[in-house]
Every structure is written in C-alpha cells, then in structure tokens.
Amino acid sequence: MTNQIQKAACIGGGVIGGGWIARFLLAGIDVKVFDPHPEAERIVGEVLANAERAYGMLTQAPLPPRGKLTFCKSLEEAVEGADWIQESVPERLELKRGVLTKIDAAAKPDALIGSSTSGLKPTDLQRDMKHPERLFVAHPYNPVYLLPLAELVGGEKTSRETLETAKARLAPIGMKGVIIKKEIEAFVGDRLLECVWREGLWLIKDDICDTETLDDVIRYSFGMRWAQMGMFETYRIAGGEAGMRHFIAQFGPCLSWPWTKLTDVVDLTDELIDKIANQSDAQSGARGIRELERIRDQNLCGIMQALKAGDEGRGWGAGKLLADFEAHLWKTAPKPVLAVGDEPLRLLDVKVHPAWVDYNGHMTEHRYLQVFGDTSDALLRLIGSDLDYVAGGHSYYTVETHIRHLGECKLGQALYSTSQLLSHDEKRLHIFSRIHDAATGDLVATAEQLLLHVDSKAGKACPASPAILEKLAAIAAKHSKLPTPEGAGRSVGQKKS
Amino acid sequence: MTNQIQKAACIGGGVIGGGWIARFLLAGIDVKVFDPHPEAERIVGEVLANAERAYGMLTQAPLPPRGKLTFCKSLEEAVEGADWIQESVPERLELKRGVLTKIDAAAKPDALIGSSTSGLKPTDLQRDMKHPERLFVAHPYNPVYLLPLAELVGGEKTSRETLETAKARLAPIGMKGVIIKKEIEAFVGDRLLECVWREGLWLIKDDICDTETLDDVIRYSFGMRWAQMGMFETYRIAGGEAGMRHFIAQFGPCLSWPWTKLTDVVDLTDELIDKIANQSDAQSGARGIRELERIRDQNLCGIMQALKAGDEGRGWGAGKLLADFEAHLWKTAPKPVLAVGDEPLRLLDVKVHPAWVDYNGHMTEHRYLQVFGDTSDALLRLIGSDLDYVAGGHSYYTVETHIRHLGECKLGQALYSTSQLLSHDEKRLHIFSRIHDAATGDLVATAEQLLLHVDSKAGKACPASPAILEKLAAIAAKHSKLPTPEGAGRSVGQKKS
Numbered sequence: 001m002t003n004q005i006q007k008a009a010c011i012g013g014g015v016i017g018g019g020w021i022a023r024f025l026l027a028g029i030d031v032k033v034f035d036p037h038p039e040a041e042r043i044v045g046e047v048l049a050n051a052e053r054a055y056g057m058l059t060q061a062p063l064p065p066r067g068k069l070t071f072c073k074s075l076e077e078a079v080e081g082a083d084w085i086q087e088s089v090p091e092r093l094e095l096k097r098g099v100l101t102k103i104d105a106a107a108k109p110d111a112l113i114g115s116s117t118s119g120l121k122p123t124d125l126q127r128d129m130k131h132p133e134r135l136f137v138a139h140p141y142n143p144v145y146l147l148p149l150a151e152l153v154g155g156e157k158t159s160r161e162t163l164e165t166a167k168a169r170l171a172p173i174g175m176k177g178v179i180i181k182k183e184i185e186a187f188v189g190d191r192l193l194e195c196v197w198r199e200g201l202w203l204i205k206d207d208i209c210d211t212e213t214l215d216d217v218i219r220y221s222f223g224m225r226w227a228q229m230g231m232f233e234t235y236r237i238a239g240g241e242a243g244m245r246h247f248i249a250q251f252g253p254c255l256s257w258p259w260t261k262l263t264d265v266v267d268l269t270d271e272l273i274d275k276i277a278n279q280s281d282a283q284s285g286a287r288g289i290r291e292l293e294r295i296r297d298q299n300l301c302g303i304m305q306a307l308k309a310g311d312e313g314r315g316w317g318a319g320k321l322l323a324d325f326e327a328h329l330w331k332t333a334p335k336p337v338l339a340v341g342d343e344p345l346r347l348l349d350v351k352v353h354p355a356w357v358d359y360n361g362h363m364t365e366h367r368y369l370q371v372f373g374d375t376s377d378a379l380l381r382l383i384g385s386d387l388d389y390v391a392g393g394h395s396y397y398t399v400e401t402h403i404r405h406l407g408e409c410k411l412g413q414a415l416y417s418t419s420q421l422l423s424h425d426e427k428r429l430h431i432f433s434r435i436h437d438a439a440t441g442d443l444v445a446t447a448e449q450l451l452l453h454v455d456s457k458a459g460k461a462c463p464a465s466p467a468i469l470e471k472l473a474a475i476a477a478k479h480s481k482l483p484t485p486e487g488a489g490r491s492v493g494q495k496k497s
Numbered sequence: 498m499t500n501q502i503q504k505a506a507c508i509g510g511g512v513i514g515g516g517w518i519a520r521f522l523l524a525g526i527d528v529k530v531f532d533p534h535p536e537a538e539r540i541v542g543e544v545l546a547n548a549e550r551a552y553g554m555l556t557q558a559p560l561p562p563r564g565k566l567t568f569c570k571s572l573e574e575a576v577e578g579a580d581w582i583q584e585s586v587p588e589r590l591e592l593k594r595g596v597l598t599k600i601d602a603a604a605k606p607d608a609l610i611g612s613s614t615s616g617l618k619p620t621d622l623q624r625d626m627k628h629p630e631r632l633f634v635a636h637p638y639n640p641v642y643l644l645p646l647a648e649l650v651g652g653e654k655t656s657r658e659t660l661e662t663a664k665a666r667l668a669p670i671g672m673k674g675v676i677i678k679k680e681i682e683a684f685v686g687d688r689l690l691e692c693v694w695r696e697g698l699w700l701i702k703d704d705i706c707d708t709e710t711l712d713d714v715i716r717y718s719f720g721m722r723w724a725q726m727g728m729f730e731t732y733r734i735a736g737g738e739a740g741m742r743h744f745i746a747q748f749g750p751c752l753s754w755p756w757t758k759l760t761d762v763v764d765l766t767d768e769l770i771d772k773i774a775n776q777s778d779a780q781s782g783a784r785g786i787r788e789l790e791r792i793r794d795q796n797l798c799g800i801m802q803a804l805k806a807g808d809e810g811r812g813w814g815a816g817k818l819l820a821d822f823e824a825h826l827w828k829t830a831p832k833p834v835l836a837v838g839d840e841p842l843r844l845l846d847v848k849v850h851p852a853w854v855d856y857n858g859h860m861t862e863h864r865y866l867q868v869f870g871d872t873s874d875a876l877l878r879l880i881g882s883d884l885d886y887v888a889g890g891h892s893y894y895t896v897e898t899h900i901r902h903l904g905e906c907k908l909g910q911a912l913y914s915t916s917q918l919l920s921h922d923e924k925r926l927h928i929f930s931r932i933h934d935a936a937t938g939d940l941v942a943t944a945e946q947l948l949l950h951v952d953s954k955a956g957k958a959c960p961a962s963p964a965i966l967e968k969l970a971a972i973a974a975k976h977s978k979l980p981t982p983e984g985a986g987r988s989v990g991q992k993k994s
Contacts, residue, residue, distance in 0.1 A: 015737065141718035142735055149717035176717045182705050188714045191700065195692035200728055203688065208679050215727020217685045219814050220646035220673045221638035223723030228796035229789075230712020230720065231697055232773070233781050237789050238639055240512065244777040248770050273745050276729070280741040284730050292726075292734050295808050299725035302803030309852035310796045313908055317716050317796075323856075355806040359820075365870040365895055369863035398862055400989045401900045411810055430990055448989045491988045492897045492945045493927055 003168040009082035013040045017088035018047030019144025027173040028064030034078035051145035057301040061326035062333040076106040088116040104129040114138030119186040122155030132157035146300045148176040151187045174325035201266040212283035336382045340478045344418035347378040352413045363409035372447040375417040375433045383471040400450040407444035414438035421479040424472045426463035427453045432485045500665040506579035510537045514585035515544030516641025524670040525561030531575035548642035554798040558823035559830040573603040585613040601626040611635030616683040619652030629654035643797045645673040648684045671822035698763040709780035833879045837975045841915035844875040849910045860906035869944040872914040880968040897947040904941035911935035918976040923960035924950045929982045
C-alpha cells in the first residue's frame with residue numbers, strides 16, 4: 001500500500017493545479033488545496049466538472065468514491081499530513097523556490113514534494129529546503145486529468161528513491177511517470193514543443209501558411225503517428241528492415257541543409273501577435289473554449305479507448321495504461337453488497353455515448369445489447385461471479401437473448417437498467433432485464449436472457465459455487481413474488497397473450 | 498466526374514510510391530507503375546497487402562473493385578493516358594528533375610503531375626518542363642494508404658487551378674490536400690519534424706534521456722493532443738477564455754530563454770549513430786518491422802474511428818474525413834443486385850476485429866448483434882431500402898431479436914453471415930440470420946429478427962414501397978421452400994420441440 005497516495009495537497013489551483021486535483025479526487029484521494037487567488041474555487045470546480053464528464057466517457061470501470069476536497073486558508077494547513085504535495089504556482093523561480101521551501105518546512109518529513117514547473121531545474125528549486133532529497137519535478141500535460149504523462153526530474157540533491165517512489169505512486173492514479181536521466185531546463189517534452197513553436201512562428205510570420213493550415217498539417221499526419229508511437233519508433237519503421245541505422249544514413253544529411261530558421265529567434269512584434277490571434281480566431285473562433293475542451297476531451301478518451309484494443313487486444317501505449325488503470329479500479333473496488341428489495345435490482349446508470357449513435361443520433365441496435373451485457377455483468381459480480389471467480393476457471397456464459405425495442409435512445413440520454421430473476425437452478429440463470437430512461441422512467445428496451453454456468457477450461461456446463469447459489473436463492477425469494485414481466489417467455493413476433 | 502481520377506501512373510514504387518499505388522488501387526483506380534528496381538514488385542506487393550489488411554479494419558463501407566495494377570517496362574508506357582501521375586523517385590534534384598521532364602514529355606497535356614518530394618522546391622523541379630503549370634508537390638506521409646495528408650505546393654510556374662484540382666481529386670480517395678501558400682524547402686510538415694529531430698538528437702547525445710523515454714514523452718502527452726487538434730488550437734485552449742493573445746503573452750518570453758541547442762547542428766558521429774541504433778534496438782528490437790507496421794496500422798485505424806465519433810458524433814479531423822470518404826464509397830457503390838437461389842442469402846464476410854474481443858480474446862456478446870445488424874442492413878440494401886430510401890423518410894426498424902450463441906469466436910476469425918426470409922407482409926419483415934465460421938462452415942450464432950417498416954418522421958409503421966415488396970416476394974418465392982430453421986419461433990429457454 002506504500003504506492004497508494006493517502007492524502008494529497010495541491011498548492012496552486014489553476015488549470016494545471018486543478019487538473020492534478022481532479023486526478024487525485026477521481027482516484028479516491030482526499031485533497032487539500034491552498035490558492036490565494038479569489039477565483040480559485042470556481043476554476044478548480046470547472047476543471048473538476050470537465051474531468052468528471054471525461055471519465056464517464058473514458059471508462060466503464062468503477063471509480064472509487066470521490067476524495068474529499070478542502071480549500072485551506074494557509075499553505076501549512078493544506079500540506080499537513082499529506083504524503084504527496086504538488087506545487088503548481090506561476091512559473092517564476094523566486095516564487096516557486098519560496099513556496100517549496102515553505103512546503104518543505106510544514107510537510108511531514110517523508111512526504112513527496114512534486115513541482116509542476118515546465119522548465120525550471122529542480123536543483124535551483126530545492127536550494128533552500130531542509131529535506132531537498134524528496135523534491136522533484138513532476139511535469140504534467142494539460143488536461144492533467146486525461147493525459148497520463150508526468151516527466152519526473154531530480155535535482156542534485158534528489159534521491160533516486162524519491163523518483164522511483166513517485167513513479168510507483170502515479171500508476172494507481174492512471175499516470176505514466178517517466179524518469180528523465182539528467183536535469184536540463186524544460187526537460188524533454190517542452191524542449192521538443194519549443195522548437196515546433198519557434199519554427200511554427202516563422203512559418204506564420206513568413207506567410208508560408210496560416211495557423212489552421214499548420215494545425216491541419218500536424219493532425220492529418222504525424223500527430224496521429226505520435227499518439228501511438230514516438231519519433232524514433234516511427235522512424236525505425238520508416239527505415240524498413242534495415243532499421244534505425246539505415247534511416248539515419250538516409251535522412252541524416254538533411255541536417256546540414258538550409259531548411260530551417262531555427263537559428264534565429266522570431267521577434268514577437270505586436271504585428272505578429274495580431275496576425276496569429278486573428279488567424280486563430282478565423283480557425284477556431286466559432287467555438288468557445290469550453291466547447292473546444294469538450295471536443296478535445298472526447299477525442300482523447302476515444303483515442304485512448306482505441307489504443308486499448310491495440311497490439312491485438314493486449315493494449316498499446318496510453319491504451320495499455322488505461323487497461324492497467326481499469327484493472328486496478330476493478331481490483332480495488334469494494335465487493336458489491338447484495339441488497340434485495342421488492343423491486344428488480346437496479347444495476348447500471350449510463351449515458352448514451354457519442355460512439356454509440358448512428359448518423360441520425362440514435363443509439364445503434366447492438367449498443368442496447370452492450371448495456372444489457374454490462375447489466376448482466378453487474379448482476380454476476382453481485383452474486384460473486386467476479387474477476388477472481390472467472391480467474392479461478394468458472395464463469396457464466398450467455399446462451400440466449402431476446403431483445404425488444406420499445407423506444408428510441410438519443411445521444412447523451414441518461415439511462416438505467418434493472419434485472420429480475422425469473423428462475424435458476426445449479427447451472428442455469430434465467431433473467432429479465434430492462435433499460436429505462438432515467439428522466440422519465442419510461443421503458444425503452446427489455447432483454448430476456450439465459451446464462452449457463454461453465455467450467456471455462458473444459459468448456460462445459462457445471463454447477464455454480466454454493467456461495468453463488470446462496471445469493472441466487474436470496475434473490476429468488478424476493479423476485480418470485482414479482483409478477484412475470486410482460487414480454488417474458490415470448491418468441492419473436494408472438495402477440496401478447 | 499472531373500474530380501475522379503480515372504487512370505493513375507506511379508513512377509517509383511518504394512514505400513512512398515507503394516503507398517500511393519495502394520491508395521489508388523483500393524479507391525478503384527487503375528495504376529500503371531514504372532520502377533526499374535529489381536524488387537519493385539515485391540515491395541509494392543507488401544505495401545498493398547498491408548493496405549488491404551488496414552482497410553478491413555478502417556471501414557465497413559463497400560470498397561470498389563480494386564483497380565488494375567500494371568508494371569510497365571518504360572516510363573512512357575506507364576504515363577500514357579494517365580490523368581494523375583505521381584513521381585516518388587529518390588530525393589535528388591537532378592534525378593527528380595530529369596524524371597519529371599520525361600513524364601511531362603510523355604503525358605497527355607492536361608494530366609496532373611505530382612511529386613512526392615519531401616523537401617525540394619517545385620520551381621526547381623519544373624524548370625525544364627514544357628507544361629510546367631501542371632507540376633506540383635503532393636507530399637504525403639507514411640503510411641500513405643492511411644494517413645490522409647498531402648501538402649500541395651506550387652512553384653513559380655504552377656497554376657492555381659492545378660492546386661485546386663489536385664485538392665478536389667484527392668478527396669474521393671480519402672485524402673486531405675492542404676495547399677501551402679508559398680514554396681520553401683521542406684514545406685510545413687517536414688520543417689516541424691526536422692526541428693524535433695534535431696532537438697531529439699541532442700537529447701540523446703547529451704544523455705538527457707534514451708530513445709524509448711523520448712518516445713514515451715511524446716506519445717503519452719502531446720502526441721495524443723496533436724492527433725486531433727494541432728499546435729495553435731491546443732494552445733488557444735491553454736490560453737483559456739483570454740485566448741491566443743494571452744497564451745503568447747504568457748509563453749512568448751520563453752523564446753529568449755536558453756532552453757535550446759537548436760542553434761547548433763549535431764555532429765552525426767559513428768558513436769552517436771551507434772548509440773541511437775542500440776537504444777532503438779533495446780526499445781523496439783523485440784518486434785520485427787512487419788509486426789510494428791501491423792500494430793501502427795491498427796492503432797491509426799482505431800484513432801480515426803474514434804475521431805469519427807468526435808464532435809458529438811459529427812466527426813472531427815481525420816475522423817470527419819473518414820466519414821466523408823465512407824459516404825462517398827456508399828454513394829458510388831453499385832446498387833447490389835438481388836440474385837435469389839435455393840439457399841439463405843449470403844450477405845456479409847467479416848473478421849473478428851481487435852476492438853471486438855474481451856481480455857480473453859473472445860468476441861464480446863454485443864458484437865454478435867453488431868454482425869447481425871450489419872447483416873440485416875445488407876439485406877435491406879439488397880431489397881432497395883438503402884441510404885437514398887432512408888433519406889426519403891422511410892426505413893425498417895428492428896423491433897425484436899432472439900440470439901442464440903452456439904460457439905465461440907476468436908480474434909481474427911473469419912466469419913460469414915446469411916439471412917433467410919421466414920415471412921413478410923406490407924409492414925413486417927421476419928428473418929432468420931446465421932453467423933458461420935468461414936473456414937469450417939460451423940454455425941456459431943443465430944438471430945431471429947422482426948423488422949417493421951416505418952415512416953421515420955411520423956414515427957409509425959406504414960407499408961413499404963411496391964419496389965421493395967416486389968423484391969421481398971421474389972425472395973419469399975424461393976425461401977418459402979426452405980425448411981424452417983431449427984431454433985426459429987422459440988422463446989428463451991424453450992427446449993427443442
């Protein structure tokens with residue numbers, strides 16, 4: 001459990017600080033915040049709202065109960081008792097050094113202290129600290145609640161153990177800590193970004209293209225390559241069977257060509273700033289920042305989900321990381337408690353996801369079965385047929401399903417589902433599930449399903465465990481009193497009897 | 498039809514030339530190729546095999562019959578009659594200029610001539626041509642059959658009409674032509690890539706990080722941002738409500754910081770080349786180039802599919818482009834011809850996609866219904882309820898489905914599906930569909946479905962058009978002689994009678 005952050009503190013709650021706060025809270029970690037900015041609570045609240053919406057699209061895995069968020073009146077109050085303190089104040093050395101020195105003095109001695117600086121060297125930041133060995137840079141990328149990367153950089157006095165512990169503690173909150181070998185200003189990511197930014201400014205200034213064209217050049221080509229492989233792996237492929245060595249031999253000479261103006265620094269005149277701002281307005285001004293954020297977040301979630309299917313379903317890059325994060329969520333989620341009442345069991349709350357709708361905005365046929373499948377999965381976990389049980393070699397397989405469509409579902413519509421146990425024996429489970437509109441309660445679809453308990457290795461039916469059968473009996477005791485659902489026991493096209 | 502390329506010629510068939518060839522062929526365009534390289538046919542064949550596998554993952558839209566591929570003995574023979582000629586020979590000015598001048602002399606006068614050069618200026622390339630106004634750079638990105646971008650750059654003698662026509666002709670083959678305003682060496686994309694490459698080499702040489710860390714920094718952070726928005730739109734969001742102007746004010750000063758070594762050129766010593774090659778081996782050497790290509794292609798397809806759901810299902814960036822390409826494919830596909838025999842209608846051939854399987858490699862429950870849904874869609878198109886019919890306000894809605902699972906499907910498994918008409922009337926369609934293993938013919942699942950013909954605006958059932966009813970009658974005449982399928986008419990859990 002040493003790798004699980006128990007209490008976090010965030011000093012500075014802007015877009016980056018707010019992103020860290022959302023990461024921690026949604027991973028179930030309590031966060032205390034200090035930020036003297038009068039609008040800090042509003043800004044953090046907006047980032048958190050974005051993050052919650054995004055996580056709903058990112059994963060169906062069970063998020064832990066959200067951590068407790070407390071705004072504090074002083075830095076000292078915020079860091080008290082925290083085991084991870086993240087500093088995200090404005091990018092000025094004197095300011096950051098002062099804040100970090102105060103954090104160091106107030107924090108418990110073994111607390112880790114990360115700085116979100118995008119360029120300052122940790123050696124300069126830790127100069128005045130009493131326990132400088134636990135100070136490191138944890139440089140994240142916006143939006144912090146979705147993009148997994150944190151560059152971990154130590155200064156001269158940072159211990160190796162600090163970096164390794166920081167990396168290990170980031171994994172359970174879905175982040176990828178990457179340790180940078182030597183400290184330099186701007187580390188690795190911002191070095192790369194800065195040169196694209198510089199070159200980009202020249203291209204705009206010299207009227208080679210406008211901002212929209214430059215963005216299109218990036219996102220219709222190497223942007224997609226870099227979402228899943230970086231530069232060197234991509235070029236390795238470009239080198240073909242001959243590999244990296246061949247690639248360098250072929251393209252190395254370009255380095256001395258007169259292709260770049262990188263040796264000059266663009267003069268950021270008012271004229272150039274106007275030009276960029278105007279082009280950016282023409283390109284993106286039709287949409288507000290909040291709308292662009294929503295679009296970006298949905299795209300990032302979709303990309304990560306797509307990468308989860310990568311490498312033949314084993315997961316690739318950020319998609320593999322998402323799969324690991326989900327596995328962690330499932331593993332650490334409390335076992336659901338079965339509480340049977342006089343109603344069908346309410347099992348699932350979902351919203352119709354953009355990927356679920358057709359070009360008319362209606363939920364596609366097979367997504368109904370996806371919701372019914374998730375519903376029966378939730379029921380199975382509730383009776384004890386969970387991941388551990390499946391790993392032990394037993395499982396329930398669906399053998400038959402009868403779906404009736406009674407209404408339409410639209411993009412974003414909130415739905416909930418229930419299941420009613422019709423009958424069961426040692427091997428069979430006969431259920432009737434319903435999908436309702438969450439706002440009106442209207443029934444939009446039903447599914448009658450037969451599931452069979454199997455020995456998955458042998459591939460044949462066998463009796464379920466006594467623990468499962470006991471839970472089924474408890475449900476049956478209540479559900480046998482429910483009326484038989486309208487539509488149950490019917491074949492396709494059969495009229496109401 | 499002027500925007501549809503009728504005949505293409507490719508001069509040079511390496512990885513880039515092969516990518517163009519695959520783009521054209523899979524869009525149904527005949528391609529004649531000239532490449533004196535002894536292994537040209539093998540290399541093109543490998544690229545084409547990759548492309549065909551990738552398109553199977555990219556889209557379910559109907560690809561036209563593959564164009565005819567002809568290897569020619571001379572440049573003149575290849576370009577004869579072509580209306581788009583793409584030059585992809587090695588990157589040497591004298592060589593390219595000579596080849597392009599020969600192409601110009603042999604091509605019909607109104608043929609467009611694109612060069613795949615990644616850096617040479619079109620003005621230098623067109624110097625000796627008789628019809629220089631139709632020469633332009635069409636600079637693509639590897640893999641050309643998947644990445645949509647082509648930078649379109651004209652030289653001093655290139656006509657504006659040429660660039661506009663080139664852009665219009667790329668759209669129907671799924672590509673995004675982006676016109677660059679002024680010619681410079683390396684255009685826009687390679688300018689940006691070159692500065693990242695330069696800076697990256699310094700980071701490796703100075704031991705700040707290794708190639709794997711650098712790649713991780715890219716792909717877990719801004720790589721995913723750039724797959725969907727470029728640099729300026731991303732920074733606009735970072736600027737918040739205050740926008741681009743605020744962002745520049747905040748981050749502009751960094752430009753004069755001593756953060757970069759871009760002003761120096763890395764000396765590519767043997768030692769540095771060894772270092773990079775060894776790090777790249779450690780990072781990626783466990784997988785061969787072909788395997789990396791397959792992983793990359795699957796990831797790119799998944800990313801584009803994810804972006805197709807972007808902007809609330811309207812499609813975003815490369816995903817919007819994919820949606821447009823698919824719409825074009827559906828629109829231009831020949832109407833399917835109904836040919837009823839004494840068997841159920843064979844309607845679909847699919848392979849189990851990586852996104853369709855669970856962590857055990859088995860096809861997920863709801864993906865069976867996806868295949869059955871695609872099967873009934875294919876049947877509907879066959880009887881005349883196609884996109885035009887739906888656009889006219891009528892459609893068939895599925896109201897009931899009874900699925901039985903009889904076997905398991907695994908990743909990559911080839912399947913085919915059939916439908917048998919059980920009964921129909923003016924409004925109702927009662928079908929029985931089957932999914933078979935394509936190799937063994939074994940039945941893996943069945944679905945009995947009831948569909949209702951509706952007036953989609955009024956949202957209520959109404960009689961289908963006479964043309965549709967006529968086709969249904971033709972099917973019924975044959976299918977009424979087929980035996981009632983085992984399993985039809987049964988309710989869930991009902992034993993065989």
